[in-house]
Amino acid sequence: MFGSLICMTTTEMNKIIAPILEVCKVLVPALLAVVGAVGAIFCILLGVKYARASEPQEHENAKKSLQHAIVGFVIIFVLLIMLQVGISIFTDWWQGYAY
DSSP states (O other), rough: GGGGGOOHHHHHHHHHHHHHHHHHHHHHHHHHHHHHHHHHHHHHHHHHHHOOOOOHHHHHHHHHHHHHHHHHHHHHHHHHHHHHHHHHHHHHHHHHHHO
């Protein structure tokens, strides 16, 4: 069963992994900028909605919406940073891997 597995050479694996890593290296910083900008704008708009709320129920709903938005954007931001760090760790590991 395991004898039928195909072994790939370093060159073949580099042909597969290098383009993926290049796309991730370009895409992750751009995504960080977009998530930061959208998060800031969205939180500002929810903050204005919170400040303009006149009824207690509207006030509470706006507060919960703002809290959920902040938590969501923080989670997305942290995951993108972890991806960026993980890419550099994976790249270092891959380049130092001995077959």
